[in-house]
Amino acid sequence: MHEHDDDIIAKINEVTEPGPDAATWTEPQPETDHETTITAIYLGIDSGNGVELSRATALGEIAEHLGIPAVVLLGRVGNLAWWGDGGPQTGPQTNIVAGRVYHDVLHSIDDGTYSASDVLQAHARDLLAYEHEEQPTLFFGPCIITGVDDTGEPAPLDENFLSWYDGLAEAADVRRAEFARRALEEAGIILETDDVIVIGFWRG
Numbered sequence: 001m002h003e004h005d006d007d008i009i010a011k012i013n014e015v016t017e018p019g020p021d022a023a024t025w026t027e028p029q030p031e032t033d034h035e036t037t038i039t040a041i042y043l044g045i046d047s048g049n050g051v052e053l054s055r056a057t058a059l060g061e062i063a064e065h066l067g068i069p070a071v072v073l074l075g076r077v078g079n080l081a082w083w084g085d086g087g088p089q090t091g092p093q094t095n096i097v098a099g100r101v102y103h104d105v106l107h108s109i110d111d112g113t114y115s116a117s118d119v120l121q122a123h124a125r126d127l128l129a130y131e132h133e134e135q136p137t138l139f140f141g142p143c144i145i146t147g148v149d150d151t152g153e154p155a156p157l158d159e160n161f162l163s164w165y166d167g168l169a170e171a172a173d174v175r176r177a178e179f180a181r182r183a184l185e186e187a188g189i190i191l192e193t194d195d196v197i198v199i200g201f202w203r204g
Helices: 005-016 055-066 096-111 118-133 159-186
Strands: 037-043 048-054 072-077 080-084 143-148
Touching: 037 055, 037 096, 048 055, 055 080, 055 143, 072 096, 072 118, 080 096, 096 118, 096 143, 096 159
Parallel strands: none
Antiparallel strands: 037 048, 037 143, 072 080, 080 143
């Protein structure tokens, strides 16, 4: 062994020995979803608003909000789920609002105004084609929209949907306000230019 070999080995040991913080170092863990509450959207026959659910007991709380003994999955598009009553379906209780949101999501995914993967876009087009050939998906009674995780359980709605829904809600509110203005004018009530009609059906 050459004379300087001992020095080289000492240097190697110096830089490879554990440092003073080695005992407290832990391997970085993958990020986990720590959200314990879910902001969901309630869509009734003639009303709509946001609701907060506990993620651990979401299905039971959805049943309580809807006034039914148990809930079933009425429809799913990607990571969105429509929950409601799986009982007898009757015409008078058709939930037009829930159906409108469902179909608007499909059309927005199809035309690219709702951000989606190629796989989800193809799936949306398949659903639209089926509805065109067979019949539109109908929702009966009030329902609640949540996100859905890989196991099929309710999860938080993602920002992609919430941003899209806000745009849908704003457009719907504008249409309803204009309808109300015309109805008032037909009744002989003329609004001033600075009068404001506040419509908040979609977001409660």
